[in-house]
Amino acid sequence: MSRIAIKTRQKRQVIDLTDRINEVIRQQNVSDGLCHVFVLHTTAAISVADLDPGTDLDYLEALAALIPDLDYRHPHDPEHTPDHILAMLIGPSLSIPVEARQLVLGTWQRVILLEFDGPRERQLVLSFLK
Amino acid sequence: MSRIAIKTRQKRQVIDLTDRINEVIRQQNVSDGLCHVFVLHTTAAISVADLDPGTDLDYLEALAALIPDLDYRHPHDPEHTPDHILAMLIGPSLSIPVEARQLVLGTWQRVILLEFDGPRERQLVLSFLK
Amino acid sequence: MSRIAIKTRQKRQVIDLTDRINEVIRQQNVSDGLCHVFVLHTTAAISVADLDPGTDLDYLEALAALIPDLDYRHPHDPEHTPDHILAMLIGPSLSIPVEARQLVLGTWQRVILLEFDGPRERQLVLSFLK
Numbered sequence: 001m002s003r004i005a006i007k008t009r010q011k012r013q014v015i016d017l018t019d020r021i022n023e024v025i026r027q028q029n030v031s032d033g034l035c036h037v038f039v040l041h042t043t044a045a046i047s048v049a050d051l052d053p054g055t056d057l058d059y060l061e062a063l064a065a066l067i068p069d070l071d072y073r074h075p076h077d078p079e080h081t082p083d084h085i086l087a088m089l090i091g092p093s094l095s096i097p098v099e100a101r102q103l104v105l106g107t108w109q110r111v112i113l114l115e116f117d118g119p120r121e122r123q124l125v126l127s128f129l130k
Numbered sequence: 131m132s133r134i135a136i137k138t139r140q141k142r143q144v145i146d147l148t149d150r151i152n153e154v155i156r157q158q159n160v161s162d163g164l165c166h167v168f169v170l171h172t173t174a175a176i177s178v179a180d181l182d183p184g185t186d187l188d189y190l191e192a193l194a195a196l197i198p199d200l201d202y203r204h205p206h207d208p209e210h211t212p213d214h215i216l217a218m219l220i221g222p223s224l225s226i227p228v229e230a231r232q233l234v235l236g237t238w239q240r241v242i243l244l245e246f247d248g249p250r251e252r253q254l255v256l257s258f259l260k
Numbered sequence: 261m262s263r264i265a266i267k268t269r270q271k272r273q274v275i276d277l278t279d280r281i282n283e284v285i286r287q288q289n290v291s292d293g294l295c296h297v298f299v300l301h302t303t304a305a306i307s308v309a310d311l312d313p314g315t316d317l318d319y320l321e322a323l324a325a326l327i328p329d330l331d332y333r334h335p336h337d338p339e340h341t342p343d344h345i346l347a348m349l350i351g352p353s354l355s356i357p358v359e360a361r362q363l364v365l366g367t368w369q370r371v372i373l374l375e376f377d378g379p380r381e382r383q384l385v386l387s388f389l390k
Contacts, residue, residue, distance in 0.1 A: 001162070001227060001234075032261065034296055034387055036164055038227055040236030042180040047348045050302040054333030058341045059348065065328035068195035073184030081188045088177045088189065089219055089349055092239070093226070096353070097261060097298055097385045104261075104385055106300030109352070125227045125234055127164055129259055129389055131292065131357060131364075166294055168357055170366030172310040198325035203314030211318045218307045218319065219349055222369070223356070255357045255364055257294055259389055 002028060002126045008118035012064070014049070014056035015113040017124075022102050024126055030098055033130040038093045040125065043083040043117035045090035050108040059114075063090075083116035090114055098128070132158060132256045138248035142194070144179070144186035145243040147254075152232050154256055160228055163260040168223045170255065173213040173247035175220035180238040189244075193220075213246035220244055228258070262288060262386045268378035272324070274309070274316035275373040277384075282362050284386055290358055293390040298353045300385065303343040303377035305350035310368040319374075323350075343376035350374055358388070 002024050006015060017037070025035060037046050049059065063086050072078035096111065097104040103111065113122060132154050136145060147167070155165060167176050179189065193216050202211035226241065227234035233241065243252060262284050266275060277297070285295060297306050309319065323346050332341035356371065357364040363371065373382060 001229065034389065036225055036227070038225070038234070040234070040239065042178065042236065042238045048302065048352050049348055050344055052335050054335060055341070055344065058330075058332045058338075059345060061330055062328055062332075062341065062345045065330060066196065066326065068192055070188075070191055070195060072188045072192075075182050075184060078188075081185070081192065084180055084185065085189060085192045088179055091221060091224070091351060092178050093224060094351070094353060095225060095296055095298070095355060097296070097387050099261065104298070104300070106302065106383070108302045109300065123236070127227050129164065131359065166355055166357070168355075168364070170364070170369065172308065172366065172368045196326065198322055200318075200321055200325060202318045202322075205312050205314060208318075211315070211322065214310055214315065215319060215322045218309055221351060221354070222308050223354060225355060253366070257357050259294065 004124050006113055006122045008115040008120055008122060010118055012060045013115040013118055014059060016051055017111045017113050021111055025098060026101055028128060030128045031101055033098050033128060034095045035098050035103060036095045036127040038125045040123040043087050044122050045087045045092060045114040046094045047090050047112055048109045049112050051110045086116050134254050136243055136252045138245040138250055138252060140248055142190045143245040143248055144189060146181055147241045147243050151241055155228060156231055158258060160258045161231055163228050163258055164225045165228050165233060166225045166257040168255045170253040173217050174252050175217045175222060175244040176224045177220050177242055178239045179242050181240045216246050264384050266373055266382045268375040268380055268382060270378055272320045273375040273378055274319060276311055277371045277373050281371055285358060286361055288388060290388045291361055293358050293388060294355045295358050295363060296355045296387040298385045300383040303347050304382050305347045305352060305374040306354045307350050307372055308369045309372050311370045346376050
């Protein structure tokens with residue numbers, strides 16, 4: 001099990017984790033199996049996506065427009081509720097195959113962290129399974 | 131592999147599974163690895179969330195408002211279709227790291243069952259991996 | 261690790277993978293553990309669903325109506341952006357318990373591939389874990 005920290009710089013942001021995870025895989029000398037990525041927060045999520053220029057902003061705008069503008073009860077900050085719901089919809093975790101000491105991904109797939117309530121330092125747990 | 135049953139009490143409900151899963155982890159004497167949670171139903175889902183008071187109702191209302199009100203074909207009960215779509219969007223399964231015989235979670239993260247068509251008894255399968 | 265290819269026939273389509281995955285499980289002689297399914301594309305997703313007649317079209321219509329119609333930036337094809345966002349919301353991957361050489365699923369659960377930008381040949385990676 002490895003922990004990595006990712007600094008985010010905006011309220012909402014898409015961050016490419018692929019190279020960072022591959023670096024941990026090489027350091028840990030993981031040859032084949034699965035890499036499990038888990039983010040330890042309720043307003044951030046893990047996914048894969050095509051990161052053609054501009055698409056990160058497309059994703060963030062579409063996701064923002066998705067969540068209905070209701071009168072939320074959240075005790076500290078009701079405006080915070082859509083961040084939680086987006087994190088739940090995308091999900092906090094992903095498992096990706098590993099082969100020959102790197103992630104097995106499609107041509108356009110990048111592993112991403114979706115920040116919905118930054119800027120913050122986000123903690124991720126990487127686990128490797130055979 | 132362990133199976134647990136969870137009784138839900140409302141049509142839509144958020145149920146905190148964290149203590150129940152940690153209890154199984156201790157009983158099974160799982161020290162480190164991953165805990166995989168899988169719900170055996172198509173109108174319930176597994177996620178993690180902050181469960182500050184009132185947020186469960188926020189999540190359920192936002193999710194209900196998300197699904198478009200179309201003229202669905204579902205043969206037995208077309209009003210049932212949004213329950214299925216929410217279950218698909220959140221997902222039936224989650225893997226969570228385990229360390230020192232308990233789930234590794236962030237400060238605000240609770241593992242939750244989302245019931246979209248209760249009340250029912252829901253079956254979950256827990257698998258442990260090293 | 262096994263790779264399988266699935267031919268899709270429509271722009272958007274739900275394809276039942278259950279029998280195909282069970283066949284690989286039997287061929288690989290996997291007795292118990294987890295089966296991890298990962299699709300190597302950014303406009304397709306993996307989930308489980310009830311496939312009562314007509315429900316596949318219900319799911320696809322509801323999902324299409326979910327994504328807001330914004331002025332997307334995607335450099336090659338902005339109309340393509342909703343396909344990416346749906347793939348991200350459903351997710352590229354799923355782990356399912358295996359027992360006695362077959363997937364452990366609820367009565368109504370089928371493992372599905374959701375095609376959002378077909379027709380294409382889609383590549384999937386299956387990994388088996390104990």
